[in-house]
Amino acid sequence: MRMSHYFLPTLKENPKEAEIVSHRLMLRAGMIKQTSAGIYAWLPLGHKVLKKIEQIVREEQDKAGAQELLMPTLQSADLWRESGRYDDYGEEMLRIKDRGDRDLLYGPTNEEMITDIFRSSVRSYKDLPKNLYHIQWKFRDEIRPRFGVMRGREFLMKDAYSFDLTADDARHAYQRMFLAYLRTFRRMGLRAIPMRADTGPIGGKLSHEFIILAETGESEVYAHKDWMEKDTTAGGLSYDDKEKIGEFFEEMTSLYAATDEMHDASACPEGDLIKARGIEVGHIFYFGTKYSEAMNATVQNKEGEIVPVEMGSYGIGVSRLVGGIIEANHDDNGIVWPESVSPFDIGLINLKPRDEACSKACDDLYEKLKEQGKDVLYDDRDTQAGGKFADMDLIGLPWQVVIGPRSAEKGMAELKNRKTGEKQELSLESVVERMAA
Ligand code: ATP
Numbered sequence: 001m002r003m004s005h006y007f008l009p010t011l012k013e014n015p016k017e018a019e020i021v022s023h024r025l026m027l028r029a030g031m032i033k034q035t036s037a038g039i040y041a042w043l044p045l046g047h048k049v050l051k052k053i054e055q056i057v058r059e060e061q062d063k064a065g066a067q068e069l070l071m072p073t074l075q076s077a078d079l080w081r082e083s084g085r086y087d088d089y090g091e092e093m094l095r096i097k098d099r100g101d102r103d104l105l106y107g108p109t110n111e112e113m114i115t116d117i118f119r120s121s122v123r124s125y126k127d128l129p130k131n132l133y134h135i136q137w138k139f140r141d142e143i144r145p146r147f148g149v150m151r152g153r154e155f156l157m158k159d160a161y162s163f164d165l166t167a168d169d170a171r172h173a174y175q176r177m178f179l180a181y182l183r184t185f186r187r188m189g190l191r192a193i194p195m196r197a198d199t200g201p202i203g204g205k206l207s208h209e210f211i212i213l214a215e216t217g218e219s220e221v222y223a224h225k226d227w228m229e230k231d232t233t234a235g236g237l238s239y240d241d242k243e244k245i246g247e248f249f250e251e252m253t254s255l256y257a258a259t260d261e262m263h264d265a266s267a268c269p270e271g272d273l274i275k276a277r278g279i280e281v282g283h284i285f286y287f288g289t290k291y292s293e294a295m296n297a298t299v300q301n302k303e304g305e306i307v308p309v310e311m312g313s314y315g316i317g318v319s320r321l322v323g324g325i326i327e328a329n330h331d332d333n334g335i336v337w338p339e340s341v342s343p344f345d346i347g348l349i350n351l352k353p354r355d356e357a358c359s360k361a362c363d364d365l366y367e368k369l370k371e372q373g374k375d376v377l378y379d380d381r382d383t384q385a386g387g388k389f390a391d392m393d394l395i396g397l398p399w400q401v402v403i404g405p406r407s408a409e410k411g412m413a414e415l416k417n418r419k420t421g422e423k424q425e426l427s428l429e430s431v432v433e434r435m436a437a
């Protein structure tokens with residue numbers, strides 16, 4: 001992408017409405033624009049990151065055996081009357097009437113709708129287990145939307161729902177998702193700690209929040225210090241290995257970590273305990289038959305009896321993660337994207353677009369990198385070098401390639417690693433080789 005064509009409205013000044021660094025940097029890097037309180041338009045750069053995160057979430061859900069579908073944002077109030085949550089949910093729910101005076105709502109979550117989809121076709125234990133998910137916008141009329149996309153009113157969530165015959169099977173489904181979550185966050189370069197959590201208004205039996213530590217986190221959390229080094233992805237462990245997944249879950253949950261509400265200091269030696277602030281990026285629940293009983297979602301078991309299905313639900317805050325990843329990866333000059341979610345692979349800076357030889361070297365390199373399948377943001381604007389460096393650091397692509405008239409003459413370029421700041425003089429061919437590797 002040529003920057004001269006790209007819609008990238010960066011800001012030099014810090015917007016005063018932004019209280020935390022990720023919000024500031026997302027506005028300054030031209031990733032989002034607020035359209036109403038807690039509601040954002042995703043501009044091209046922000047949209048690319050959102051899609052990358054969404055894709056990692058999708059791939060890891062698929063690997064764990066969940067199946068993607070897509071439910072609508074608008075739901076009928078009647079479904080929520082069946083579960084009893086239409087009244088319980090309160091002011092956070094955005095309620096709407098259609099022209100026929102029917103009550104609708106903008107979904108804050110989808111337990112009721114998925115239960116309805118399930119019950120309309122599944123009749124037998126032979127159709128179980130199932131895990132269905134979608135990645136869809138939610139609306140919650142938060143009392144205090146703040147911190148940009150971290151606590152929005154409209155936000156993108158991945159929500160999965162598991163259906164099993166027995167409580168044992170349902171616990172296994174929960175454990176698989178637990179592993180899938182740890183793998184998902186690790187791929188984004190995040191260390192997310194699963195913490196025992198309260199089941200809250202979703203209700204139920206077992207729940208973990210996945211929390212990344214950051215000074216700006218909204219909640220106080222407690223964890224054993226060993227979490228900071230622990231390998232949490234269980235490399236090589238297959239989703240088919242029920243027993244080993246159970247063991248992995250036991251191992252992970254035996255190391256202390258808890259949200260504020262669940263914290264019990266006697267469970268962890270004081271000297272090993274870290275008290276920190278955290279951002280909730282995911283939340284999983286095993287709630288049993290709460291919805292299936294209320295909504296009559298039943299199957300016939302092996303003995304021919306009709307029983308309600310055992311359910312769990314599993315959320316990931318896809319749009320919140322964009323802010324969360326920035327909270328965990330930035331410096332004084334701007335964002336420092338992990339490669340897996342970076343909006344482009346490489347930023348190419350042409351220091352002197354009016355210089356013919358310099359532009360030719362840049363244009364050639366741009367084409368060659370694209371041939372290698374690299375997504376390149378090419379700063380070909382005829383503007384001051386200082387501003388170009390600042391913009392490139394601000395938007396935080398992992399690699400920068402800088403070419404000026406003098407280096408172009410020698411067939412050289414400067415390669416800079418955004419994270420370490422390390423710079424290297426390389427021939428243009430070596431740049432292509434290095435980036436392709
Ligand atoms: P919180 O405690 O932060 O209000 P929650 O517990 O109400 O979140 P869940 O119902 O568990 O949220 O939703 C699943 C995930 O969706 C959360 O883990 C979080 O990452 C994300 N999420 C929830 N509310 C918001 C919001 N207002 N803006 C952005 N993401 C959100």
Ligand code: MG
Nearest residue numbers: 209280282283
């Ligand atoms: Mg939650």
